Amino acid sequence: xxxxxxxxxxxxxxxxxxxxxxxxxxxxxxxxxxxxxxxxxxxxxxxxxxxxxxxxxxxxxxxxxxxxxxxxxxxxxxxxxxxxxxxxxxxxxxxxxxxxxxxxxxxxxxxxxxxxxxxxxxxxxxxxxxxxxxxxxxxxxxxxxxxxxxxxxxxxxxxxxxxxxxxxxxxxxxxxxxxxxxxxxxxxxxxxxxxxxxxxxxxxxxxxxxxxxxxxxxxxxxxxxxxxxxxxxxxxxxxxxxxxxxxxxxxxxxxxxxxxxxxxxxxxxxxxxxxxxxxxxxxxxxxxxxxxxxxxxxxxxxxxxxxxxxxxxxxxxxxxxxxxxxxxxxxxxxxxxxxxxxxxxxxxxxxxxxxxxxxxxxxxxxxxxxxxxxxxxxxxxxxxxxxxxxxxxxxxxxxxxxxxxxxxxxxxxxxxxxxxxxxxxxxxxxxxxxxxxxxxxxxxxxxxxxxxxxxxxxxxxxxxxxxxxxxxxxxxxxxxxxxxxxxxxxxxxxxxxxxxxxxxxx
Numbered sequence: 119x120x121x122x123x124x125x126x127x128x129x130x131x132x133x134x135x136x137x138x139x140x141x142x143x144x145x146x147x148x149x150x151x152x153x154x155x156x157x158x159x160x161x162x163x164x165x166x167x168x169x170x171x172x173x174x175x176x177x178x179x180x181x182x183x184x185x186x187x188x189x190x191x192x193x194x195x196x197x198x199x200x201x202x203x204x205x206x207x208x209x210x211x212x213x214x215x216x217x218x219x220x221x222x223x224x225x226x227x228x229x230x231x232x233x234x235x236x237x238x239x240x241x242x243x244x245x246x247x248x249x250x251x252x253x254x255x256x257x258x259x260x261x262x263x264x265x266x267x268x269x270x271x272x273x274x275x276x277x278x279x280x281x282x283x284x285x286x287x288x289x290x291x292x293x294x295x296x297x298x299x300x301x302x303x304x305x306x307x308x309x310x311x312x313x314x315x316x317x318x319x320x321x322x323x324x325x326x327x328x329x330x331x332x333x334x335x336x337x338x339x340x341x342x343x344x345x346x347x348x349x350x351x352x353x354x355x356x357x358x359x360x361x362x363x364x365x366x367x368x369x370x371x372x373x374x375x376x377x378x379x380x381x382x383x384x385x386x387x388x389x390x391x392x393x394x395x396x397x398x399x400x401x402x403x404x405x406x407x408x409x410x411x412x413x414x415x416x417x418x419x420x421x422x423x424x425x426x427x428x429x430x431x432x433x434x435x436x437x438x439x440x441x442x443x444x445x446x447x448x449x450x451x452x453x454x455x456x457x458x459x460x461x462x463x464x465x466x467x468x469x470x471x472x473x474x475x476x477x478x479x480x481x482x483x484x485x486x487x488x489x490x491x492x493x494x495x496x497x498x499x500x501x502x503x504x505x506x507x508x509x510x511x512x513x514x515x516x517x518x519x520x521x522x523x524x525x526x527x528x529x530x531x532x533x534x535x536x537x538x539x540x541x542x543x544x545x546x547x548x549x550x551x552x553x554x555x556x557x558x559x560x561x562x563x564x565x566x567x568x569x570x571x572x573x574x575x576x577x578x579x580x581x582x583x584x585x586x587x588x589x590x591x592x593x594x595x596x597x598x599x600x601x602x603x604x605x606x607x608x609x610x611x612x613x614x615x616x617x618x619x620x621x622x623x624x
Contacts, residue, residue, distance in 0.1 A: 161571025163550025
């Protein structure tokens with residue numbers, strides 16, 4: 119069987135710990151943080167590389183700290199809603215998750231150079247916490263599958279235990295859902311009837327970062343900065359897949375395997391022919407990581423209108439721990455009496471792994487123009503996803519992972535646009551757009567977001583409110599089979615964020 123295909127499909131199967139592919143899926147999940155935490159810059163699409171004077175500069179472009187002429191402290195709260203609309207074999211479903219959480223908190227200490235009107239004017243320090251990613255999401259769908267069964271996957275896995283995990287063969291045989299005719303493994307379930315299927319995947323967790331940043335101002339023209347970030351994440355996935363269908367008929371067994379136990383009147387399996395079956399696959403993944411990174415930034419003001427900025431962010435070097443549990447329950451039911459004739463409960467398979475993850479490096483360039491009544495700003499970010507690296511205790515699997523990363527991933531460009539308009543000195547309105555490029559060579563995966571917001575200034579206090587709507591489409595495959603592949607569920611995801619930032623200068 120083609121290893122490359124197994125790897126990609128196993129990632130969709132969410133078989134964490136069973137395949138190296140799960141590491142790749144998680145590597146991508148943890149390699150797409152969104153830096154910048156205040157409502158002001160969120161409303162402007164996070165197009166902030168050439169801007170400064172905002173607490174988001176602590177985790178974004180640290181050179182922006184040089185714009186502060188006062189010390190500043192602030193906190194941001196966020197309401198988050200994630201909605202998935204799903205179509206699976208013509209049946210539509212919808213599910214959502216929401217929460218309220220602390221999204222950002224920071225403080226900047228302004229340290230001017232005394233008795234200087236030119237040269238180095240200040241050296242400012244910033245400390246800030248930002249939630250850079252939110253994993254809360256529920257993927258829920260049902261459908262009537264007329265061309266595939268999870269037992270097709272079990273039959274494939276029984277024939278290739280080195281690729282899938284040897285315990286799948288035990289599951290197939292001991293549950294009476296898979297048999298072997300001496301030549302190949304085959305599902306004992308009917309291939310001519312429709313299976314009722316349902317999947318529920320509840321995901322929780324977040325990614326976050328604390329930065330210690332420095333920024334300096336040279337003659338109100340050149341601003342430089344650097345920061346060190348301490349990053350972390352926690353991720354959980356609690357998944358259950360259910361299927362209801364029918365066992366093969368005696369004629370089906372006779373055509374495939376004349377010596378089958380299902381045709382032996384002295385074997386208990388004889389009574390399972392033409393019976394109903396139900397199965398339930400459950401899995402739970404808990405992944406945690408801690409790491410560090412660094413950022414260098416610069417902003418240059420050639421005049422009083424234009425500003426250009428640049429940042430280079432190192433990879434984040436994570437140490438990751440991964441716990442994974444998976445088990446199968448199944449029932450064979452007499453269709454005449456609706457009584458259980460056989461119950462199978464598999465042993466729980468537990469996996470624990472520790473590995474190192476290096477995320478991609480990131481390069482940002484931005485330009486902005488300031489006018490009497492506001493500003494406009496634009497950023498381009500380049501992320502080289504082929505620079506990801508996974509290091510485990512198994513060098514041969516690591517080599518396979520690197521082959522997949524090289525062959526199936528690519529560099530991607532993210533574009534951010536934003537603007538701010540002063541209605542009056544106290545009241546501001548903002549809008550923005552954010553496009554995230556495709557990190558895959560052979561899959562379509564692009565995200566875009568629109569945003570808007572308001573700002574209010576009075577004395578040394580400020581309040582900013584933002585709304586962000588992010589949309590993207592994805593596909594979710596609950597299992598896969600070489601002979602009878604299941605159609606993926608088509609999912610339209612919409613994420614809504616409402617953020618409130620409160621701050622004061624001192």
